[in-house]
Structures are given as structure tokens and as C-alpha cells.
Amino acid sequence: MAMMDGGNNNLEELAVGCMLSIRTTLGDEFEGQVVTFDRPSNILVLQEGFKHGPRRNIRLLKTNYIKDFTFLGQSDDPLDPNNCFLDLTALQTREELAIRQAEADAERIGVGVTTEAQSIFDALSKTLPVRWDKTVIVVMNEVRVGSPYNSESVIGGTPAANDRVKKMLEFERKRLQIRGTIGQ
Amino acid sequence: MGCSKREMLTEDHGESMSDALLFTTISIIGLPVDVHVRDGSVYSGIFHTASVDADFGVVLKKARMTKKGMFDTNVGTEVVIDTLVILANDLVQLVTKGVTLDGGNVTRSDEEAVTCEVENHIGSLMDAKQDNQSRNRSPVQMENGFAHGFPRSIAVNEHEGEKLPVKKTDRKDFAKIEADSASSINDRQPGDDKSKGKADNCRQKPEVVKRKINEKIQSLNSSHGNLVQVEVVEHGSTYMISNTSDNGLSCDNAASSVKLDDRCSERSKSADSASTISTQGVDLISESHNLLPKPVEISTPRGTGSTRNAKEFKLNPAAKIFSPSFIHPSSVTAAVPTSPNMVYVPNSSPSVSFTAIQPQVGFSSFVSRPPLPLKVAEYSNVSVGNCGSGSQLSQPIIGQLAHRTQPLRYTAHYTPDLSEPAYLQPSSPAVMVGRSGQLVYVHPVSHELIHGATTISPVSAHPMSNHVQFPKQQGGTVGQAIQVCVPPPVLSGEQQSYALQSHIQLLQPSFPTTRPFSAPVTNGFYGAKFS
Numbered sequence A: 001m002a003m004m005d006g007g008n009n010n011l012e013e014l015a016v017g018c019m020l021s022i023r024t025t026l027g028d029e030f031e032g033q034v035v036t037f038d039r040p041s042n043i044l045v046l047q048e049g050f051k052h053g054p055r056r057n058i059r060l061l062k063t064n065y066i067k068d069f070t071f072l073g074q075s076d077d078p079l080d081p082n083n084c085f086l087d088l089t090a091l092q093t094r095e096e097l098a099i100r101q102a103e104a105d106a107e108r109i110g111v112g113v114t115t116e117a118q119s120i121f122d123a124l125s126k127t128l129p130v131r132w133d134k135t136v137i138v139v140m141n142e143v144r145v146g147s148p149y150n151s152e153s154v155i156g157g158t159p160a161a162n163d164r165v166k167k168m169l170e171f172e173r174k175r176l177q178i179r180g181t182i183g184q
Numbered sequence B: 001m002g003c004s005k006r007e008m009l010t011e012d013h014g015e016s017m018s019d020a021l022l023f024t025t026i027s028i029i030g031l032p033v034d035v036h037v038r039d040g041s042v043y044s045g046i047f048h049t050a051s052v053d054a055d056f057g058v059v060l061k062k063a064r065m066t067k068k069g070m071f072d073t074n075v076g077t078e079v080v081i082d083t084l085v086i087l088a089n090d091l092v093q094l095v096t097k098g099v100t101l102d103g104g105n106v107t108r109s110d111e112e113a114v115t116c117e118v119e120n121h122i123g124s125l126m127d128a129k130q131d132n133q134s135r136n137r138s139p140v141q142m143e144n145g146f147a148h149g150f151p152r153s154i155a156v157n158e159h160e161g162e163k164l165p166v167k168k169t170d171r172k173d174f175a176k177i178e179a180d181s182a183s184s185i186n187d188r189q190p191g192d193d194k195s196k197g198k199a200d201n202c203r204q205k206p207e208v209v210k211r212k213i214n215e216k217i218q219s220l221n222s223s224h225g226n227l228v229q230v231e232v233v234e235h236g237s238t239y240m241i242s243n244t245s246d247n248g249l250s251c252d253n254a255a256s257s258v259k260l261d262d263r264c265s266e267r268s269k270s271a272d273s274a275s276t277i278s279t280q281g282v283d284l285i286s287e288s289h290n291l292l293p294k295p296v297e298i299s300t301p302r303g304t305g306s307t308r309n310a311k312e313f314k315l316n317p318a319a320k321i322f323s324p325s326f327i328h329p330s331s332v333t334a335a336v337p338t339s340p341n342m343v344y345v346p347n348s349s350p351s352v353s354f355t356a357i358q359p360q361v362g363f364s365s366f367v368s369r370p371p372l373p374l375k376v377a378e379y380s381n382v383s384v385g386n387c388g389s390g391s392q393l394s395q396p397i398i399g400q401l402a403h404r405t406q407p408l409r410y411t412a413h414y415t416p417d418l419s420e421p422a423y424l425q426p427s428s429p430a431v432m433v434g435r436s437g438q439l440v441y442v443h444p445v446s447h448e449l450i451h452g453a454t455t456i457s458p459v460s461a462h463p464m465s466n467h468v469q470f471p472k473q474q475g476g477t478v479g480q481a482i483q484v485c486v487p488p489p490v491l492s493g494e495q496q497s498y499a500l501q502s503h504i505q506l507l508q509p510s511f512p513t514t515r516p517f518s519a520p521v522t523n524g525f526y527g528a529k530f531s
Helices: A088-108 A115-125 A159-183 B005-012 B019-027 B111-144 B152-170 B174-221 B227-245 B249-260 B263-272 B274-290 B293-314 B317-325 B329-335 B338-348 B352-368 B373-417 B420-433 B436-455 B461-485 B489-510 B518-530
Strands: A018-024 A029-038 A043-048 A056-062 A066-074 A130-133 A136-139 A143-145 B032-037 B042-050 B058-067 B081-086 B091-099
Touching: A029 A056, A029 B019, A043 B019, A056 B019, A088 A115, A088 A130, A088 B019, A088 B042, A088 B058, A115 A130, A115 A136, A115 A159, A143 A159, B032 B058, B042 B081
Parallel strands: none
Antiparallel strands: A018 A029, A018 A066, A029 A043, A043 A056, A056 B091, A130 A136, A136 A143, B032 B042, B032 B091, B042 B058, B058 B081
16 A cells, blocks of 8 residues: 555556545545546546446546545456447437436426425425426416415415315425424 | 556547546436536536547536535526536536446447447448338238339349348347437438439439329329329329429438338328428428339328328318218218328328338339330320429419318317227228238228218218219319320320229218228229229
8 A cells, every 4th residue: 555645746657447545625535446547638537336336436536636645456447448338329318318307307496485385395296286486386387376385375276276275285284394393 | 557458548549538538428428417616616417528628628417506615606506507518627526426337327339339330320321211111011012912013123122121130130239329320310311312313303203293193183083993093193292292392302302201211200290280291292202203112101101191181182161161060071071082081091000000001002003003004105195294284283282282281180180089090990901911902992991981980870961071072172183183184195094994993982982881891802803904
């Protein structure tokens, strides 16, 4: 185990497969195995968690920000050059799915609302189609629930829908209170 | 400290990003990443891409700041940034969790193979697609026994068809990629097809026009002699329209044809709007020009588009008026003319069997024509007149298109209501077994079935609507046809025969008793006539 002080000069000698414990200038500290070091971009690719199954964390770290590191050991090249497959189609679909999911998630998060309002929204969303209109929860596209999200603040919609939302709101509020008290 | 051969390889690339980093970068595309930047703030988002030049900048999608750094930035903490570009200077580290680097989440393709595949496909996409089509067709051809009658293009397709399996076996995993790349590649293909396809287009177009004219004439006379022909006529009309309207597209036909390969999707689109139909028509035309076999396959899409157009065509305002009274009147009206059958067929056509049938129909029309010297002569005559006639036809058709669009909608509405498609399919498979001529008859069968189903109560109404529409339609078509096709006398003889047939068919629809069995018999009869 060799201890080397931080320095870009030393890093250039980093080789693939080294186990390192690294501290960054931003205070992060982690261990990882060197996947590669790309000199032009000065980026060190590390993987961690490779001992536990095929899934691992990948870090792309600018070596400029390594404060110091410790050499923990040496192991094989983590990448088998004969087994590096990329399915571009799968990657594209994965990205599209992820973006779509992110959009859907983003719509579900109210901007400028309290956590209580968000939790009410989340609770309502399990049973009813809801969306945010700024800080107003719109249920079934007709009933609007504004701050403070009481049954009194349920506005609009057909009487039946309005009543239903009110009941749901009261019910969810009770559940949230119970959960809150239990949590405390 | 050992150096892997990969590392050694990267040395050769000089300033460009190392292969390993590139691989790692690509393999985390679409995954959620945390990017730490210089001031300590952290952005979480979906890794979109990175600069692969000397500087490693990254682009995130749907990024949010999850940790506030030391400095104020122009990015709010709660705001989701659609696309966030983090320059290399600001990047400290990028963390991705739960990645499988060793191809665990990747099928079987490595980058090189992919690129090679893409290149190959660019060259061979057309082939591949044709191959697909040819495959689908080939069985049909075998069944029909028309293979000998098909033009050379078909033979070419068959060759390609043989090639494809090989490709696929070699590169199963790439099939997807190919498909995906196909869209992009399509753009290039047109160029290739243009060169070789132009000549074909020049001569084939006239043929198409001829067909249309002939068919129209026939349709004028009876339009029912052969459903197939009638359909073709309708198709032809649609094509004509597309051609005339989109003159510049002829060169691009190849591209359009390629697109057509995905008929299913296009069909659905066509159903949505008339405009899409017109585009299909164009595509179809192009295909017909390029490859005879293609037209056959295309025929199904045509059927959808053309039939709808035909419906629109044939649907008289009066018919519309009547329709409200009956639940199915629209279907009835459509059913009366052969073309309406087509309309229904397309609706039902989603099933593979049907598509196959229609292609056969197209073949039958092709086959029957080439063998007949008389027809050839007709074509030639027609062709002479076609240049002018085609344009004339197209214009009137276009005028009608506006009318059609509305009818199309009607058809769409009605079809769901009607259980007809279901009826058609059962009858159609039987037809499939038969030959092209039979196919034609098959359509009548379907009509019959439809009529029986729909008209049980309103039987009287059906004949009424049929008759009314018929004259009107014929009149309209006749007017067009007359302009275009007056020249060929030979056609008249054939047409007459057709007309007789058509009458028979018409009668059948009027009588709900007609049954699928009768159809095969008639088919044989027609086939004899044609041959």
C-alpha cells in the first residue's frame, strides 16, 4: 500500500485496475477502482461497488479536484475489451423513457407549495386524476382545491364531483394527520 | 500497475477521448446522474450526452439542483431545467449509480458492429425492406402460382428475400438498430432508388394511369365486373391525385415507398385524416412505379386510403342524408359500389390475412393485364392519352377530395359501429386461398356478409341507396373517365363483361342470401374470363 500525495503528476501513472481511496477538494471521500484515465480530458473513471453484483456506481472525476488518494491494491482490468457492448437503440429508448418519466414526475410536483399541499396532492393522485395549476390542485379537470386545501377550499365542478373531492380531501387529511402523529 | 491493451490502444488515438471513457460515457446515457460542479453544488438529471473533444462537458436533461453550492447561479433550486449544459471547466465529477458496464444491460451489439451494421444497412436497407415485403409476399405468390406472371422486379425481391434471412441470422441483435436506422437511412435511399427507379417511374406511371383509366372506364360501365379492378381503379385514382398534386414527389417516391413499408402505422394515420391518405396515395404510386410487387403490398394501404376516397367519392350528399335514418346506411351505400367494399376491407384489414389478400388483388390485376394482349393494347392507347388525361382526372378528383374528406370521417365513425370488419375477415381468409380473381369476388362476399348483417331490417333501404349512389357515382366517374379514356375501344368489350359481372354482384349485395361459397365459384368464372 503506497501513500502518495495528491498531484496530477502522480495521477498520470494511474493504471487501470488500481483500487484507490480518493478524497476530493470538495470533501468527498470514496473508494473505487480505476476504469480508465483519460489524459486529454483529465478525467479519471472509477467504479465502486463492483464486488456486489453487476451493478456499480460510476464516477467520472476530474483529477484536478483530487485532494489526495491512497493506493489500496491492484486488480484486473474492470473492462473486458472483448465484452464491451452497447445497444444504441436500447440507450435511446432508455433515455426517452427516463425523460418522459422525469417530465411526468415534474408535473406532479407543485411549485411553491407547502409539503403538506404536496402530500395532499400525492394522496389524491392515488385515486383521482389530479394536476397542479400553480398552487391549485385541479381534480378531474373541474374541481379546484386551493390553499389551504380544506374542504372549504374545494371549488367548482359538478356537485357530485365537488362532494366527492371534499370527502376525499377530509379523508386524506385525517390519514395524513394520523401518519404525522405516528411519525412523531 | 499493469497496462491493459485497451489502455495501449487509447494511446494511439491521440487527443481524442479514450475508448474506455467513451464507452463509459455512452453506457450511462439515459441514466440519472449527479454532477458535482466547481462551487460544490450538485445537479441531478438524466445524462444526455457529453462532449467527446478534449474537454469533457456534459449535457443533462431534466436537471435539478439537488445541492446548493457556494455561489449563486442562474439556476433555481426548484426549477427543472430541460437541458443543462455543464462545461468542462465547471465539472468536478459525475456520479452514476447502478450501472452495468459489461454489457449486462446491453444485448449483443458492440459499437463497431453497430456502425458497420448501419453502414451496411444504408446500402441494403431498401433490400432489407424489400426482402421483408418479398417474404410476406412470397408465400402469397407461391399460393397463387402467379410468380411466373410477375415482372422482373419481383424476382429481384425474391433474391433479396433470400439475402435477408442470412443477414438476420448474422445480426439478430441489430434488427432493431436497422429498423431504427431505417428511418434515417430512408432519406438516402430515395436517391438510390431515384436513379434506378426513375426510369421505371417514367414508364410505370403511364401504366398506372392506364390502369386507372381502364379501371375507371370499367367502373364507369359497371365498375363491379371485378372488385379487384374496381379497387385498383380507385387506387389508381388516388394515386393519380397524389401524383398530380405532388408532382415533385415522383423522384422521392422511393423514399415514400420505404415509408410505406410501415403500412400499419400509416394506415392508422390515413384513417385519421384525408391529407394523410393523399400522402399515402403518393407513396403508393411511387411504390407501384418502383416495384410491381410493392404495389401489391401497398395495395392494402391503398385499399384503406383509396377505398376511403372512393367512399367519399361515391358517397352522395343524398346518401349522407339517408344515412342518419339507418344505423348502417353508410356502410350499405359504401357496400353497393365495389369501392366501398374496399373501404370496409381496410378497416378490417388490420389483420395480416387481409393485407395479404389485397396484395393478391393487385397482383391479379397485374397478372391478368400483362397476359392479355388486348389489355396491353389498351394500355398503350391509354398511355397516349394519359398524359393529358391523367392531369384532367387528377384535377376533378382533387376537387372531389374535399368532399371525400368528410365522408372519410363518416366511414371511420361508421366502421367502428359496424361489425362488418369482423365479417369481412372471415370471408377474406377463404378468399386468400383462392386467386386474385377470386379475391375480387371475395370482396363482394364481404359485402354480402355486411349487407346481411347490417341490412337485415332495412333491406329495402339498401337497394334504394345502392341504386341511387350507383348512377351518381358512375356519372361522376364516367365524366372523368370519359375525358380521359374515351380512346380505347378494346376496353369496352372487357368492360362490358365486367359490367355484367358487376351487375351480378350488385344483385347479390341487394339480396342478403348471397354467401361466401358463391364467391369462389364466381371467382373461378372470372378467372377464366380474365385468363
